[in-house]
Amino acid sequence: MRFVFKTRYEQDLKLWRHAGDLRGYGFFLALLVLFPAVADVYFVGEANLLLIYAIAALGLMLSLGFTGMVSLGHSAFLGIGAYAHAYFLQQGVPFVFSLPLAALLAGAVGVAVGLPTLRMHGIYLAIATLAVALITQDIMSKWSSVTGGFDGLPVAGPDFLSIQAEEINRGGWFEVAGLHVGWVEMWSPTSLYYMCVFVLVFSAWMVRNLMRSPTGRAFVAIRDSEISAQSMGINLARYKTTAFGVSAFITGMAGALFGHQISHLAPDAFNIFISIELLLICVVGGIGTIQGAVLGAAFLIALRSSIPILRDEVTATFDGVGAMEWLVRFVNAPGLEAGVFGALLVLFIIFEPFGLYGRWLKTKTYFDLFPLYKKSTFARQKSYLKTERLK
Amino acid sequence: MESVQIYIALLVNGLALGCIYGLIALGFVLIYKATEMVNFAQGDVMMVGAFVAFGLVAGLAINFWVALVLTVAIMVVFGFVLDVTVIRRLIGQPQFSIVMATIGVGYVLRFFAAYFANVEQIAFLTPFTGKAVQFAQVTLDAGKLAAVVGTLILCTTLYLFFQRTRLGVAMQAASQNQLAAYYMGIPVAMIFSLIWGISAGVAGITGIMLMPIANVMDPSIGFIAIKAFAGAVVGGFGSIPGAVVGGLIIGLVEQFSDYLLPAGYKDIAVYSVLLAVMIFRPQGIFSQMGRKKV
Numbered sequence: 001m002r003f004v005f006k007t008r009y010e011q012d013l014k015l016w017r018h019a020g021d022l023r024g025y026g027f028f029l030a031l032l033v034l035f036p037a038v039a040d041v042y043f044v045g046e047a048n049l050l051l052i053y054a055i056a057a058l059g060l061m062l063s064l065g066f067t068g069m070v071s072l073g074h075s076a077f078l079g080i081g082a083y084a085h086a087y088f089l090q091q092g093v094p095f096v097f098s099l100p101l102a103a104l105l106a107g108a109v110g111v112a113v114g115l116p117t118l119r120m121h122g123i124y125l126a127i128a129t130l131a132v133a134l135i136t137q138d139i140m141s142k143w144s145s146v147t148g149g150f151d152g153l154p155v156a157g158p159d160f161l162s163i164q165a166e167e168i169n170r171g172g173w174f175e176v177a178g179l180h181v182g183w184v185e186m187w188s189p190t191s192l193y194y195m196c197v198f199v200l201v202f203s204a205w206m207v208r209n210l211m212r213s214p215t216g217r218a219f220v221a222i223r224d225s226e227i228s229a230q231s232m233g234i235n236l237a238r239y240k241t242t243a244f245g246v247s248a249f250i251t252g253m254a255g256a257l258f259g260h261q262i263s264h265l266a267p268d269a270f271n272i273f274i275s276i277e278l279l280l281i282c283v284v285g286g287i288g289t290i291q292g293a294v295l296g297a298a299f300l301i302a303l304r305s306s307i308p309i310l311r312d313e314v315t316a317t318f319d320g321v322g323a324m325e326w327l328v329r330f331v332n333a334p335g336l337e338a339g340v341f342g343a344l345l346v347l348f349i350i351f352e353p354f355g356l357y358g359r360w361l362k363t364k365t366y367f368d369l370f371p372l373y374k375k376s377t378f379a380r381q382k383s384y385l386k387t388e389r390l391k
Numbered sequence: 392m393e394s395v396q397i398y399i400a401l402l403v404n405g406l407a408l409g410c411i412y413g414l415i416a417l418g419f420v421l422i423y424k425a426t427e428m429v430n431f432a433q434g435d436v437m438m439v440g441a442f443v444a445f446g447l448v449a450g451l452a453i454n455f456w457v458a459l460v461l462t463v464a465i466m467v468v469f470g471f472v473l474d475v476t477v478i479r480r481l482i483g484q485p486q487f488s489i490v491m492a493t494i495g496v497g498y499v500l501r502f503f504a505a506y507f508a509n510v511e512q513i514a515f516l517t518p519f520t521g522k523a524v525q526f527a528q529v530t531l532d533a534g535k536l537a538a539v540v541g542t543l544i545l546c547t548t549l550y551l552f553f554q555r556t557r558l559g560v561a562m563q564a565a566s567q568n569q570l571a572a573y574y575m576g577i578p579v580a581m582i583f584s585l586i587w588g589i590s591a592g593v594a595g596i597t598g599i600m601l602m603p604i605a606n607v608m609d610p611s612i613g614f615i616a617i618k619a620f621a622g623a624v625v626g627g628f629g630s631i632p633g634a635v636v637g638g639l640i641i642g643l644v645e646q647f648s649d650y651l652l653p654a655g656y657k658d659i660a661v662y663s664v665l666l667a668v669m670i671f672r673p674q675g676i677f678s679q680m681g682r683k684k685v
Contacts, residue, residue: 070487072494116670122486123429123628127620128669131662134617138659223485276498279491333506335498335610342498349492350480380484 015208032197036190044189045261046301051196052258054297057281058203058290059250064279065288066211067243068223069122072275073113073129076136077248079270080106081255083140083147086155086265095158099199103252110248111241118240125244133272140267152266155259157187158195192260199257203250204290210246219243223288251278273338280341283348286355295356303344307337353380400531401646407535407604409642410542414597415619416626416634417546418590424629425566425586428478428489432497433594434616435504436473440466440595441608442504445515455518459599463592470591474584482580497613504610519603534603541600545593546635553631562586618645621665627675636676640664 004011004018016022036044056078063069084102089095109132117128140147147153175181210216218239221229230236259265277300285296311331318324330336352359358378366373419433430436443465447458477496481488522533553559565572565582573579602608618641626637641661648660668675 064487068485068487070490116666116673120669120673123423123490124624124669124673126429126431126490127624128666130617131621131665135659135662138655142655276494279494283491329509330506333502335502335505338498339502342495342502345495346477346492346499349484349488349495350477353484353488 015205029201032201036193041189044193046305048189048192048196048257048261050297050301051193051200052254052261053277053281053300054294055196055200055203055257056251056254057278057285057293057297058200058207059247059252059254060278061247061282061288061290061293062207062210062219062250063244063247064282065292066216066223067219067240067247069118069240069244070126070279071129071244071247072126072272072279073131073133073136074248074251074278075270075272075274076129076133077106077110077251078255078258078274079136079140079267080109081252082155082259082265082270083153083255084252085256086153086259087146089156089158090153099253099256102256103249106252106255107245107249111245113248114241114244115237118244119237129275130272133275137267137270137272140270147267148265150267152264154264155262158191158260187260192257195260196257199253200294203253204294207250207290215239215242276338276341276345280345282355283345284355286357287353289355289357292355292357295360299356303340304337307340311336354378397650401650402643403531403535405643405646406639407532407538407642408646409622409639410538410635411597411601411604411638412615412619412622412641413635413638414542414545414593414600415616416623416638417549417631418593418597419616419619420623420629420631420634421549421590421593422586424631425562426482426583427566428486429493430587430590431490431493431616432500432613433590434613434619435497435500436466436470436591436613437594437598437601437616438504438608438610438613439469439500439598440591441515441598441602441612442508442513442610443595444599444602445513445608446508449513449515459596462595462599466595467588467592469588470594471584471588473591474587478587479580479584482583501610501613508610513608514606515602515608517599517603532603538600538604541596542635545596546631549589549593549631558582558585618661621661624665625668625675627677630675630677633675633677 006012016025035047039047056074059077060071060074063071081102084105085098088098088101093101113128113132114125117125141150143149144151211219218229218234221232221234222236222239222243226236262269281293281296281300283296284299285294286292314331315328318328333339348355354361362378365377415433415437418436419430422428422430422433440462444458444462447453447461448455453461473496477492478489481492517534517537519534519537524531524533524536553563561572561577562582562585564575565577565579569579572582601612605612619638622638622641623634624637625640626633626635641664644664645657645661649657652660
């Protein structure tokens with residue numbers, strides 16, 4: 001463990017704790033930027049999905065990890081972001097305005113859901129968001145004039161203001177001093193990749209700054225104890241609604257990008273299972289950390305693409321072997337993926353409640369303090385129940 | 392006359408469905424009351440119960456009533472083991488750990504049910520399936536009546552258990568203050584496991600009672616627990632009569648909106664009732680909430 005001796009106030013204002021941190025994250029950012037230059041286009045597509053999941057999970061992390069509110073409705077916010085963005089693009093709103101607008105809409109729905117439910121006990125939010133997720137999916141399939149119903153909604157490519165020497169071959173454009181100015185569709189996995197990187201870095205920076213502000217401190221206080229937070233003068237309903245709104249906003253941004261990734265929206269793409277995947281990302285990555293959202297997303301994508309490979313391997317190896325027939329049937333059973341995700345969720349909550357990032361911190365601390373590391377450094381305090389009920 | 396018959400049929404259907412919702416809600420209100428945890432896997436536990444009963448009746452050719460008792464016994468053990476292996480480790484952790492752990496358990500159960508049953512759907516014939524009872528001019532489905540009667544019996548039994556037995560009172564004590572109950576010599580961890588056992592037993596019966604109503608069953612039938620959640624919230628979370636009444640309201644709303652509204656809007660109607668209750672009477676019909684004392 002490294003203790004920073006602070007001599008100037010500016011050191012407290014920095015986003016990183018010490019130069020080592022800065023180097024680490026700088027290296028990571030450089031890796032992100034350079035990745036499409038060296039990787040195959042298939043992996044760029046997978047990386048897009050990873051980044052989008054990381055952004056969406058970052059949104060969920062704000063409500064789940066930092067404010068302690070379980071939401072099962074983030075699939076709905078992802079869906080609202082995606083549908084709104086696709087609809088705005090269809091109506092001719094340029095990409096740069098459409099994305100924040102769609103995210104704002106998702107955030108507004110988040111606030112609307114939060115207002116009535118957040119006054120209540122935490123589980124009410126879980127149930128209400130579950131209902132919202134299902135209603136949203138129903139609306140997506142029924143409101144066909146906007147969403148296209150079951151036929152789905154194609155997502156137009158993103159347009160950017162572009163100034164270039166060649167003629168622009170579509171849409172309205174005009175010529176100024178030999179340069180062509182207009183909105184140009186820029187669409188390829190790589191361009192989506194850079195948009196995702198930008199949005200991820202932007203939202204991580206936003207969340208990092210938010211969590212250092214009085215508002216963010218209030219979120220954490222609410223997570224740790226609502227009663228003591230209230231006693232300190234924190235307006236519970238206001239801060240919880242804020243947290244939920246911002247959380248839905250970030251997930252809405254992810255949704256808009258997700259729309260481009262899958263390029264054709266259908267109500268089925270935003271089912272409740274997406275919410276569970278996002279929960280899994282947060283838990284596996286590490287509750288209450290920004291890094292956890294990215295690590296968890298990487299874990300999920302890696303797992304999702306390795307399950308089919310493993311399935312084929314096992315089937316090819318053991319097919320026809322009588323004693324291993326159960327294993328072949330096991331890996332080919334429907335719903336294997338969901339079962340594995342559920343089992344991992346339970347195992348991580350029981351055995352590694354701080355997730356992968358917590359494991360990394362523990363490992364780092366172990367070597368920093370060697371041989372003086374104590375397990376109890378990371379032990380969690382237990383709190384026993386006294387009910388809120390009167391009878 | 393024609394329309395009166397339709398409405399009576401709707402009423403009975405709604406009541407029967409509402410009883411199922413009420414019993415699922417009862418299952419997790421029991422757990423919530425005792426441990427202040429919410430079991431999001433309750434619907435899946437019910438599904439396991441139905442599959443166990445199906446296995447006993449169809450697979451081992453056991454008499455239906457014997458299989459009913461066996462199923463309840465198996466499910467009680469199942470709930471007990473679930474608590475000892477998973478839930479007990481999470482006592483004292485933040486509440487969202489339990490919520491997510493039970494969601495995870497639900498997915499695992501759904502997968503294993505599909506794997507072991509090795510079928511997509513089961514059609515489980517109970518003695519009530521397809522039989523009808525004639526009252527004056529109204530024909531009622533026997534399975535639906537059985538659901539209503541079964542709910543009444545189960546609720547009375549549970550009520551007497553909690554009010555009159557030593558164990559039931561100990562459960563009430565543990566539900567109000569874990570530490571104080573522990574100091575009074577109540578084995579709180581054991582009590583909790585028993586509560587999970589009872590709740591799973593109720594879920595097992597519910598699963599069997601659902602069979603003549605749903606006709607076919609698949610591993611994802613547990614999703615109807617979402618409507619049971621709505622029922623529990625409408626009734627007032629943590630109240631046992633509230634769970635049943637809330638379940639009945641949801642069942643009736645679902646049946647009547649299915650008939651009166653255009654097709655496909657019944658789910659929206661149910662969830663709108665849920666959201667409306669949360670906005671206008673968040674404590675539910677039978678309010679149980681107070682403010683926590685520090």
